[in-house]
Amino acid sequence: MTPKAFLIATSLALTATFAAAENIKLSVTTSFANSGLAEVLLPEIAKDIDLNVQLLIVGTGQALELGANGDVDAVLVHSRKAEEKWLAEGNGTHRREIMYNDFVIIGPSVDPAGIKTSATAADALKAIEATKSKFVSRGDDSGTHKMELALWQNAGVTAEGDWYASVGQGMGAALNTAAGMNAYILADRASWLNFANKADLAIAFEGDPVLFNQYAYMPVNPEKHAHVKADAAAKLEAWLTSPRAKELIENYQIGGQQLFVFNASTK
């Protein structure tokens, strides 16, 4: 056999075929995937309703863009304003809330801005700005980034200057940067608890209701993109809002802490 023929034969032999179960493409935010919940839910979905969910793990901005272009069948994101705009543009059929977790402000364990005792998230951000403590921003148009911008606006602070680093990366990469710089950063609790490279960082501020992080599921509009698997998307929605999903989501813990609260309304 000539080398080339050998290589061609090998590459043909390597072409794997996948199980016959129906596939559905779902774009989700990095924070959802990094939380580890997907690894719990996906095998159960495959078992219960014979649906093979293929995850595209991207920022909220890109997740919505993939849906708008018809490249996925549904999206699961957490940025209400962007979701509503996306729906208004006719990209999806409807929005269904599934669950929430919350955001926390992570910072150096010595807490140079002293935000542990802040009364509100706005006070905490004001303190960070006043002390010019280093702060890492996702800067990637993701749900977390949008939440952060809303919080700065809410606090009446313009986040600009040497202390403010916008990295334009996903949650994990931004946390790695914050760990390296020993800086403050806004993160969702799930990603933080699951993050392995915590270095000297710790939760500096938590608990303000404005830090509420609602995840919503939106099927892509089949009238706009005829090829999308609307039936499979409906089947997945029914499962995600079922008592079975509630049980799995609420029992998902890291280090003894519950990460998500199921709040889907059962139709």
Added chain:
Amino acid sequence: MDKIWEALYQAARLIFGFDPDLVEITLLSLQVTVTATLIASAIGLPLGAWLVVNRFRYRRIVIAIINALMGLPPVVVGLFVYIMLSRSGPFGVLGLLFTPTAMIIAQVIIITPIIVSISHQAIRELWADYHDLLISLNATRLQRVMTLIKDGRRALLTAALAGFGRAIGEVGAIMIVGGNIDHVTRVLTTAIALETGKGEFGLALALGFVLIGMAILVNLAVHGLSRTERGSRW
């Protein structure tokens, strides 16, 4: 430094434990990149030789463009291929987005300029030696190209391996067009990016070692099969 040793140990454990997920993503990495390298070589090697034996008006500018394309950022290639293959793009109906085929297309675009450029450089030197002979034998253009490819095969192998090397370690483009879907389009490099994002540096490094190890094996296998770099042969 401890992290590096830990990662080496973890890499060894993954490899010798025949971790099924690792085997799957490693084989997919190989399948995508080997296919892309074969296609890019089939385009690039003859094109490199053709650029040597033909004198035409815009030859310099074509060569300059190809050399410049070697510096194409993979993310840009990824976005371009995404827009082409997206359901909203011109080739959307083919349904190729988020498949290994889309990843192969992106890698072919990235490495073809490298293969053309290196093979052009190598064959140009050979052409200087062969020019008078081939002209006096009255060889056709095709015969000239084929002779140069045949006698320059060692250098051309280097060109192909350089292309393979760039493609196997590439992550920006295949992340966008492949989507890093578990069990479908996840390969070694996208898995490394994912694990880094999770802060699992040890596992990410271990996968990096697997990648390097695999690249070394492929290079050795190619030299073995083509009987180069052996004793007194060249």
